[in-house]
Amino acid sequence: MKLGRLNHIGVATPSIADSIAHYRDVMGATDITEPFDMPEQGVKVCFVNTPTHSTGSGHSDSGGTQIELIEPLDENSTIMGFLAKNPLGGQHHVCFEVPDIEIAREAFEDMGKRILGPTRIGAHGTPIFFLHPKDMQGMLTEIMETPREGGHWSN
Template sequence: MKLGRLNHIGVATPSIADSIVFYRDVMGATKIHEPFDLESQGVKVCFVDTPAHSTGSGLSDSGGTQIELVEPLPGNTSIASFLEKNPAGGQHHMCYEVPDIHAAKAEFEAMGKRVLGEPRIGAHGTLIFFVHPRDMGGVLTEIMETPKDEAHLSN
C-alpha cells in the first residue's frame, strides 16, 4: 500500500455552527463550504478548505487539505459516543486517497487490518471505507477513492 494524498482531517464537533465561527475567526479560514446532512452515515458535514502549500520554488501542490467538521444527527451512535468522551470535540479521523478503493481494501485485509464495513459513498461522493484505529497506529483511518474530478476541492 502506497500512502496517498491526505484529503482531509475529520473533526467531530457538537456544533458545526460554533466550529465554523472558530475556523473563520480564530484560524482565519476564508473558504468554508455549506454544511449538509449525510443521512446515510447519520452526520452533518461541513468542509473547511486550507490553502495550497507553496513549495518556495514558485510551485504549489494540487490543493490544500480540508478539515471535515462532523456533527452527529439524531440516532448516530459512533460520533455521539466520541463526543461523550470528548465533549468539546476533536480529531476523529484522517482520510487518505487511493486510486482504486477495492484494491486498497483487499490489500489492507491481506495485511490483517480490520476494515470496518464495505466501501460506501462518503461526503465527497466517492467510495470510502474505514480501518480500525488499533490497526493504524491508534488513528481511525478513512480510505477514499481519489475523486475523478475536482470534488475533493469543491464539495
C-alpha cells in the first residue's frame, strides 16, 4: 500500500452552525459546503475547504485537506460518546484516500487491523471504512476511495 492523500480531518461539534461561523468569521474560510444529513450515521456534516497554498499569485484554490464538521442528529449518533467526553468538540478522526477500497480493506485485514463494520458510502459519495483507533496509533482512521475524476463514484 502507498500512503494516499489526507482527504480530511473529522471534527466533532455540538453545533455545526456555530462551527461554520467560527471557520468563516475567526479563521477566514471562504469555501464551506452546505450541511447535509447522513441519517444512517446519525450525523449532519459539511466541509470547510482549505487552500493548497497560503501565499502566492492570488489565484483561488481550495484543493487542500478538508475539515469535516460533524454534528450529532440525535442521541443515538455515533459521535455522542465523543461529545460527552469533549463537550466543545474536537478532532474526531483522520481520513486517507486509497485508489481501490477493496484492495485496501484486504491489506488492512491481512495486517491484523480491526475494521469497524462494513464498507459503506461516505460523505463524498465513495466507499469508506473505519479502522479501530487502538490499532492506528490512537486515531480513529477512515479509509476512503478517491472520487473518480469528473464526478461521483458509482457502482
